[in-house]
Amino acid sequence: MNTLTEMPTMTPEICQRDVPPALIDKLRSRFADQFSIALAVREHHGRDESSFAAPPPAGVLFAQSTQDVVDAVKLASEFCVPIIPFGVGTSLEGHLLAVQGGISIDVSRMNRVLAINAEDLTVTAEAGVTRKQLNEAVKSTGLFFPIDPGADATLGGMSATRASGTNAVRYGTMRENVLALKVVSAGGDVLRTGTRAKKSSAGYDLTRLMVGSEGTLGIITEVTVKLYPLPEAISAAICSFPSIEAAVRSTIQIIQLGIPIARVELIDGNTVRMVNAHSKLSLREEPLLLMEFHGSPTGVKEQAESVQEIATGFGGTAFEWATTPEERTRLWAARHNAYFGAIQSRPGCRAISTDTCVPISRLADCLLDSVAEADASGIPYFLVGHVGDGNFHFGYLIDPNIPEERAIAERLNHALVTRALKLEGTCTGEHGVGLHKMDFLVSEAGAAAMDMMRTIKRALDPKNIMNPGKIFTL
Amino acid sequence: MNTLTEMPTMTPEICQRDVPPALIDKLRSRFADQFSIALAVREHHGRDESSFAAPPPAGVLFAQSTQDVVDAVKLASEFCVPIIPFGVGTSLEGHLLAVQGGISIDVSRMNRVLAINAEDLTVTAEAGVTRKQLNEAVKSTGLFFPIDPGADATLGGMSATRASGTNAVRYGTMRENVLALKVVSAGGDVLRTGTRAKKSSAGYDLTRLMVGSEGTLGIITEVTVKLYPLPEAISAAICSFPSIEAAVRSTIQIIQLGIPIARVELIDGNTVRMVNAHSKLSLREEPLLLMEFHGSPTGVKEQAESVQEIATGFGGTAFEWATTPEERTRLWAARHNAYFGAIQSRPGCRAISTDTCVPISRLADCLLDSVAEADASGIPYFLVGHVGDGNFHFGYLIDPNIPEERAIAERLNHALVTRALKLEGTCTGEHGVGLHKMDFLVSEAGAAAMDMMRTIKRALDPKNIMNPGKIFTL
Numbered sequence: 001m002n003t004l005t006e007m008p009t010m011t012p013e014i015c016q017r018d019v020p021p022a023l024i025d026k027l028r029s030r031f032a033d034q035f036s037i038a039l040a041v042r043e044h045h046g047r048d049e050s051s052f053a054a055p056p057p058a059g060v061l062f063a064q065s066t067q068d069v070v071d072a073v074k075l076a077s078e079f080c081v082p083i084i085p086f087g088v089g090t091s092l093e094g095h096l097l098a099v100q101g102g103i104s105i106d107v108s109r110m111n112r113v114l115a116i117n118a119e120d121l122t123v124t125a126e127a128g129v130t131r132k133q134l135n136e137a138v139k140s141t142g143l144f145f146p147i148d149p150g151a152d153a154t155l156g157g158m159s160a161t162r163a164s165g166t167n168a169v170r171y172g173t174m175r176e177n178v179l180a181l182k183v184v185s186a187g188g189d190v191l192r193t194g195t196r197a198k199k200s201s202a203g204y205d206l207t208r209l210m211v212g213s214e215g216t217l218g219i220i221t222e223v224t225v226k227l228y229p230l231p232e233a234i235s236a237a238i239c240s241f242p243s244i245e246a247a248v249r250s251t252i253q254i255i256q257l258g259i260p261i262a263r264v265e266l267i268d269g270n271t272v273r274m275v276n277a278h279s280k281l282s283l284r285e286e287p288l289l290l291m292e293f294h295g296s297p298t299g300v301k302e303q304a305e306s307v308q309e310i311a312t313g314f315g316g317t318a319f320e321w322a323t324t325p326e327e328r329t330r331l332w333a334a335r336h337n338a339y340f341g342a343i344q345s346r347p348g349c350r351a352i353s354t355d356t357c358v359p360i361s362r363l364a365d366c367l368l369d370s371v372a373e374a375d376a377s378g379i380p381y382f383l384v385g386h387v388g389d390g391n392f393h394f395g396y397l398i399d400p401n402i403p404e405e406r407a408i409a410e411r412l413n414h415a416l417v418t419r420a421l422k423l424e425g426t427c428t429g430e431h432g433v434g435l436h437k438m439d440f441l442v443s444e445a446g447a448a449a450m451d452m453m454r455t456i457k458r459a460l461d462p463k464n465i466m467n468p469g470k471i472f473t474l
Numbered sequence: 475m476n477t478l479t480e481m482p483t484m485t486p487e488i489c490q491r492d493v494p495p496a497l498i499d500k501l502r503s504r505f506a507d508q509f510s511i512a513l514a515v516r517e518h519h520g521r522d523e524s525s526f527a528a529p530p531p532a533g534v535l536f537a538q539s540t541q542d543v544v545d546a547v548k549l550a551s552e553f554c555v556p557i558i559p560f561g562v563g564t565s566l567e568g569h570l571l572a573v574q575g576g577i578s579i580d581v582s583r584m585n586r587v588l589a590i591n592a593e594d595l596t597v598t599a600e601a602g603v604t605r606k607q608l609n610e611a612v613k614s615t616g617l618f619f620p621i622d623p624g625a626d627a628t629l630g631g632m633s634a635t636r637a638s639g640t641n642a643v644r645y646g647t648m649r650e651n652v653l654a655l656k657v658v659s660a661g662g663d664v665l666r667t668g669t670r671a672k673k674s675s676a677g678y679d680l681t682r683l684m685v686g687s688e689g690t691l692g693i694i695t696e697v698t699v700k701l702y703p704l705p706e707a708i709s710a711a712i713c714s715f716p717s718i719e720a721a722v723r724s725t726i727q728i729i730q731l732g733i734p735i736a737r738v739e740l741i742d743g744n745t746v747r748m749v750n751a752h753s754k755l756s757l758r759e760e761p762l763l764l765m766e767f768h769g770s771p772t773g774v775k776e777q778a779e780s781v782q783e784i785a786t787g788f789g790g791t792a793f794e795w796a797t798t799p800e801e802r803t804r805l806w807a808a809r810h811n812a813y814f815g816a817i818q819s820r821p822g823c824r825a826i827s828t829d830t831c832v833p834i835s836r837l838a839d840c841l842l843d844s845v846a847e848a849d850a851s852g853i854p855y856f857l858v859g860h861v862g863d864g865n866f867h868f869g870y871l872i873d874p875n876i877p878e879e880r881a882i883a884e885r886l887n888h889a890l891v892t893r894a895l896k897l898e899g900t901c902t903g904e905h906g907v908g909l910h911k912m913d914f915l916v917s918e919a920g921a922a923a924m925d926m927m928r929t930i931k932r933a934l935d936p937k938n939i940m941n942p943g944k945i946f947t948l
Contacts, residue, residue: 119730119835162675173673175682176650189922197831198863199647200900201636201686203907203915203945204927208649208682212675229732256593258703298772357671361593389672426674433677441677448663452934453678459933460926471677 013473016101019058023079027059027103030071034062045084045104048091049151051350051400052435057084057098062106066182066190066221072105073219073465074188082468085215087128087154091161092353093434095214099469105219107156113137114222122179122196124224127156134225143227146171149430150336155223161432162212166335169255169388170262170294171228173430178211182222186461196224209456214432215467217460231262231294235304236322236331239311240286244268244371244383246314247287248364251387253310255360259303263292264388268371271338271382278341279334284318289387290335292328335384342382342395351382351395352409355437356420357429358390366423367392370416377408391429417443433471441471487947490575493532497553501533501577504545508536519558519578522565523625525824525874526909531558531572536580540656540664540695546579547693547939548662556942559689561602561628565635566827567908569688573943579693581630587611588696596653596670598698601630608699617701620645623904624810629697635906636686640809643729643862644736644768645702647904652685656696660935670698683930688906689941691934705736705768709778710796710805713785714760718742718845718857720788721761722838725861727784729834733777737766738862742845745812745856752815753808758792763861764809766802809858816856816869825856825869826883829911830894831903832864840897841866844890851882865903891917907945915946 027035036042037059046056058081063069076083082102089096098104110126113134117123118141125134130152134145149158149165157163159181164173171177180194183206193206210218241247247266254261267275269286276283291307293300308319322328343349358366367385374381374394385392394416396409417427417440427433427440442450454474457464464474501509510516511533520530532555537543550557556576563570572578584600587608591597592615599608604626608619623632623639631637633655638647645651654668657680667680684692715721721740728735741749743760750757765781767774782793796802817825832840841859848855848868859866868890870883891901891914901907901914916924928948931938938948 117833117835119726120833121730121732122833162673162679164673168673172650175673175679176646185922185926189925191922191926192920193923195895195900195918196833196898197865197900197903198834199636199638199642199649199831199865199903201829201902201904201906202900202911202918203686203923204691204930205636205649205679205682205686206923206926208679209930212677212679217678229730252593256595256703258595296773296776298776299770302770302772355675357673359591359594359596359670360672361591391671391673421669424670426669426671426676428675429671429673430675432675437676444669444676446666448659448665449667449677449680451663452659452665452680455933456678456683456930459929 013469014054014099016055017082019081019101020079023075023081024059026075027061027072031061034064036060045086045096045106046098048089048094048096050092050094050434050436051352052094052097054097054099057102057104060104060106062109064109066184069105069184069219069221070188070190072103073184073186076103076465077186077188077463080463080465082465084467085156085160085219087157088130088152090151090153090157091434092431093436095161095432095434095470097435099435107221108154110221116141117196118143120196121227122224123227124222125155126222127220128154130154131158138227142230144230145225145227147174147177155225156220159211159220159223160213160215162430164430166263166265166386168386169264170260174211175208177226178207178223179226180224181207181210181220183210183218183220185218186463186466212432214434214470216457216471217466233297233300234292234294234328235300236292236328237304238283238288238290238320238331239316240284240288240318242315244287245364245368246316247289248367248387250289250311250314250316252360252363254307255388257306259306261291261303261307261388262294265290265335266385266387266392267335267338268383271342271384274341274345274382275334275338278344279337281334290331338382338384339395342397346380346397348399349397350400351397352406352413353431354394354413354416355428355431356416356425358420358423358425360390362423362425363387363390366420366425369419370394373415374412377412379405379408389429390425435470438472487943488528488573490529491555493555493575494553497549497555498533500549501535501546505535508538510534519560519570519580520572522563522568522570524566524568524908524910525826526568526571528571528573531576531578534578534580536583538583540658543579543658543693543695544662544664546577547658547660550577550939551660551662551937554937554939556939558941559630559634559693561631562604562626564625564627564631565908566905567910569635569906569908569944571909573909581695582628584695590615591670592617594670595701596698597701598696599629600696601694602628604628605632612701616704618704619699619701621648621651629699630694633685633694633697634688636904638904640737640739640860642860643738644734648685649682651700652681652697653700654698655681655684655694657684657692657694659692660937660940686906688908688944690931690945691940707771707774708766708768708802709774710766710802711778712757712762712764712794712805713790714758714762714792716789718761719838719842720790721763722841722861724763724785724788724790726834726837728781729862731780733780735765735777735781735862736768739764739809740859740861740866741809741812742857745816745858748815748819748856749808749812752818753811755808764805812856812858813869816871820854820871822873823871824874825871826887827905828868828887828890829902829905830890830899832894832897832899834864836897836899837861837864840894840899843893844868847889848886851886853879853882863903864899909944912946
């Protein structure tokens with residue numbers, strides 16, 4: 001393991017630019033009550049679910065339309081002041097922090113579902129619509145939007161971080177599911193990228209360039225995504241395993257055989273204990289896979305039989321079924337609340353999350369060594385994984401008042417990322433780079449790719465006003 | 475329909491830059507026999523399957539390694555001379571023409587399959603490997619690479635044009651299936667974009683930026699793509715319909731119900747006649763759907779039953795099955811040879827291909843009006859479609875010596891694209907923009923998106939040496 005001294009610093013560089021009173025005046029005059037400089041509002045918009053801290057933005061604009069965003073961007077550009085798009089604040093990587101000062105643009109009031117094209121399996125919505133709101137809006141069509149990062153994030157935020165989650169193993173990530181965007185550029189132009197056609201070879205893929213750009217190239221104001229028919233049959237199952245390795249090796253085999261499983265989530269025994277306590281469940285406190293199968297009734301049955309056979313071969317026991325929607329909802333709620341269960345298990349703690357993703361054949365190597373290191377460290381942690389994609393998260397539960405604990409957690413994270421990169425993986429499967437993974441990104445992408453990213457950034461945002469200091473510094 | 479005078483010109487602007495003898499000398503000295511200025515070689519590399527013509531490149535480099543490409547790019551940059559990557563010459567849109575002069579870099583000798591990672595369902599190969607070669611190489615693993623544009627194109631070319639084809643309705647396009655690339659930038663740097671991890675949120679999606687960039691941002695030298703387990707069961711079926719509309723409406727319903735059909739191809743009655751003549755078949759000379767189902771034996775049976783029921787509801791008859799690999803191969807070969815069958819049907823003709831793609835609900839509107847226009851024009855044509863994706867191709871079979879025929883064909887194409895854009899579709903589903911669709915791209919993307927594309931191009935290729943004059947002019 002690397003020693004602490006070899007580690008790059010994980011403290012965000014804070015270098016706030018001046019926000020001139022003249023800009024505040026102009027924003028007030030243009031936006032009246034939509035613009036706030038109240039401290040509580042600024043503080044709420046100056047943090048996210050990460051463990052980082054920075055002074056809050058100088059003001060918050062509650063945008064209600066693309067035109068609002070355009071006007072705000074043009075003013076910010078005039079004064080060369082940073083702007084930071086904000087959805088509902090669920091970033092885990094410090095994306096929302098005003099590390100270079102500036103104005104937060106909250107798009108949560110841009111929450112209209114604009115066009116449900118059920119016959120085309122697409123929907124267009126404003127960037128502030130959350131995934132749960134979207135699914136509620138399309139419910140009557142028999143379709144659903146599968147991307148589920150756990151948090152009830154906005155489509156804008158999910159696009160900006162290239163989010164995914166539990167269903168990605170079958171339905172892909174925001175990369176595969178965003179068809180088109182409306183974006184406000186750094187110059188205040190309104191672009192439409194992509195169309196509602198399912199595929200296209202028409203020029204540079206600006207949609208995919210914006211997806212995952214973390215607000216650094218433009219502000220997303222509308223998103224068109226794919227929908228899917230609700231499966232005729234859904235069943236969920238829990239299977240306990242004698243070891244993490246057994247659960248992981250089962251997963252690897254499920255994927256390698258091409259079984260179209262819709263969800264396959266690992267929860268380690270220790271985290272099951274936290275989940276039980278938080279969600280009042282009585283799951284066996286052993287490593288488990290939480291799975292879901294989508295398809296026709298016979299298709300689901302076939303998938304489940306194949307998976308059960310594989311799991312049994314690795315010592316999996318207690319294959320329990322949840323077939324009613326209520327049981328399934330309870331199980332997935334418990335999975336999504338693992339984070340809160342973990343936080344609750346150590347009052348006052350903060351979680352430092354990891355997000356590596358490796359090719360599926362490397363998953364056991366990557367995960368087991370990291371479990372051993374985490375166990376040896378003495379820091380409590382939770383461990384959950386979208387293991388079907390080779391993606392998993394440790395959350396090291398540190399006491400934020402004990403610097404040594406943060407240092408240990410960062411050392412564990414550093415060792416894990418180093419391992420994942422050696423195994424041809426990535427430092428971030430779905431959370432994004434933000435402030436936390438800038439050094440890791442350099443290791444992963446290499447100097448030439450970083451140069452290309454910076455060149456694009458400089459060309460598209462020459463004043464460096466779009467969420468500056470995230471992904472990389474210029 | 476628009477009149478001819480309203481149409482933008484479809485003649486490529488030819489403005490060849492000087493290729494100094496000093497550059498030729500340096501290329502000869504560095505590359506010896508790998509570099510050729512023989513007229514036949516240059517002419518072969520100065521055209522593609524499009525109907526365009528331009529003077530050939532000044533020389534052709536047969537690259538054998540990424541380093542060869544780096545050295546050639548650096549020399550070209552030094553002399554500010556265009557370079558045009560070349561795979562096997564199957565572009566339909568003039569991508570390979572030296573409209574601004576320069577050097578062709580042929581990567582077809584870079585044809586090594588570098589790493590088959592069967593357990594991860596990935597393979598890495600040099601850019602000159604063709605899709606058939608790739609499938610041959612991975613055959614013993616029980617996996618396959620599904621993207622099938624018909625022609626036996628190279629992975630580099632397929633990536634550069636964001637190609638797809640018959641299987642895309644189920645497996646996606648190159649956009650979804652390229653995981654990582656090795657690219658030589660305009661400055662001669664070697665970049666790796668992406669990793670072998672299935673998903674990532676690590677920085678700008680340079681992979682997707684390069685996919686579809688048509689050689690204008692860099693030269694792709696290695697490609698990592700996804701593989702899929704060969705389905706346990708495959709069956710193919712042909713179903714004839716009383717009208718194109720009936721076939722299209724069946725397709726729309728198949729897609730809207732979420733049936734995971736692997737291929738669903740439309741061939742109109744007239745084109746069936748051409749196919750029969752060319753491939754010595756006796757298919758009913760009526761509009762037909764050629765379909766393929768992949769899955770477990772029961773899954774395939776379920777899909778086929780659902781589809782048969784839908785087709786019957788629209789008057790589909792003569793549902794014929796091809797279950798042996800030989801029968802299937804013969805059918806798909808016939809489909810892929812539709813182009814050649816069509817060309818043969820009018821000796822000496824050239825095909826002007828269309829490539830619109832629309833949301834599935836708009837497919838009937840888009841297609842039927844365009845069929846009526848084509849019928850009224852008197853120009854013979856073929857019509858085939860990846861209709862499950864809303865994508866179809868007319869090929870207007872013109873006599874290249876009769877300018878009026880070309881004008882009529884372009885007028886038909888223009889009317890079709892205009893219609894597709896109004897229906898929220900794209901001017902090109904899979905062929906790329908090349909020389910032929912530059913004006914259409916402007917209509918589709920709009921001024922702000924075009925500005926962003928040009929800004930990216932200027933930043934990444936300040937000397938405008940990477941396949942200049944394609945996608946847009948600067």
